[in-house]
Amino acid sequence: MAGRVRRTTRTSRVEPDSPAGLLVRLRGLRPSLSPAEDRVAEHVLDDPRAAAALTISELADAARTSETTVLRFCKRLGMPGYPQLRLALAAESAQPRLLTAAETDINEDDTVDDIISKIAYADASAVEETAQQLDRVALGKAADAIAAATRVDLYGMAASGLVAMDAQQKLHRIGVVAFAWNDPHIALTSATLLGPSDVAIGISHTGTTKETIEALAKARSRGATTIAITNFPLSRLTGTADITLTTAARETSLRSGATASRIAALTVVDCLYIAVAHRDLDRAIQAVTETRAAVSGHHV
Numbered sequence: 001m002a003g004r005v006r007r008t009t010r011t012s013r014v015e016p017d018s019p020a021g022l023l024v025r026l027r028g029l030r031p032s033l034s035p036a037e038d039r040v041a042e043h044v045l046d047d048p049r050a051a052a053a054l055t056i057s058e059l060a061d062a063a064r065t066s067e068t069t070v071l072r073f074c075k076r077l078g079m080p081g082y083p084q085l086r087l088a089l090a091a092e093s094a095q096p097r098l099l100t101a102a103e104t105d106i107n108e109d110d111t112v113d114d115i116i117s118k119i120a121y122a123d124a125s126a127v128e129e130t131a132q133q134l135d136r137v138a139l140g141k142a143a144d145a146i147a148a149a150t151r152v153d154l155y156g157m158a159a160s161g162l163v164a165m166d167a168q169q170k171l172h173r174i175g176v177v178a179f180a181w182n183d184p185h186i187a188l189t190s191a192t193l194l195g196p197s198d199v200a201i202g203i204s205h206t207g208t209t210k211e212t213i214e215a216l217a218k219a220r221s222r223g224a225t226t227i228a229i230t231n232f233p234l235s236r237l238t239g240t241a242d243i244t245l246t247t248a249a250r251e252t253s254l255r256s257g258a259t260a261s262r263i264a265a266l267t268v269v270d271c272l273y274i275a276v277a278h279r280d281l282d283r284a285i286q287a288v289t290e291t292r293a294a295v296s297g298h299h300v
Helices: 020-032 033-048 048-052 056-060 066-075 082-093 113-133 136-148 158-173 182-190 210-221 257-279 281-298
Strands: 150-156 176-180 201-202 223-228 242-244
Touching: 020 033, 020 082, 020 113, 020 257, 033 056, 033 066, 033 281, 048 082, 048 113, 048 242, 056 066, 066 082, 066 201, 113 257, 136 223, 136 242, 150 158, 150 182, 158 176, 158 257, 176 182, 182 210, 201 210, 210 223, 223 257, 242 257, 257 281
Parallel strands: 150 176, 150 201, 201 223, 223 242
Antiparallel strands: none
């Protein structure tokens, strides 16, 4: 398979010239914004079409902040100035309107049909938006690293542990030696034994799970290539990662740890798995064929 990739400085994928994924990127950046910047973000996300029609002074007034804060907000999104933000918002508003998190949350007046519709919409949107904004370059680097690795460790707690187990099963199926750990002590123990020929993957929707951050940081200190899968590109977890792969799921108060966040992470895992398999497709197909035959006798 491909030779070992060199460690590279992590960079965010920003496309100022394209409106695609602007609101998705904005939601991912919100935890890192200042309170004043977050008020601008909230106003933009509530009604992007209306925000696009505002002058910079009007948007600043609506968000109870200053024009300087709005300009700083534009820079955080990779926009050189406010005119570019307005154009991007106008272009994104021309697309079919996406429901806000508040509109997809469950409330006491919802019927069973409403519940089904809202959950299906949230889950489908998580997959679509995750695929739209997934960094293709970072995905390729992650696949190269895993394909060349002696061993792959995966760290995920609670719901993210299920995603880690799915990734371990997929990678193991094509001959990649992989282990999924959801016990903090065992994760740290395993990470301590990694080396430069290994890869460690930390999975956390919020990017703030302390146990996952600690395990990934320990793996990195041992020279392993580290990969973060998270919804928030500027979270603490990404600070311990050489490569970051982001999801685009929206959680609400009632659906914290919702299926949508796991589906988004599973989408990234599936893309990563296929990308790794593609590095040596004949070998991967043979491995899947042989493992399928090995368990065929256990099907009724």
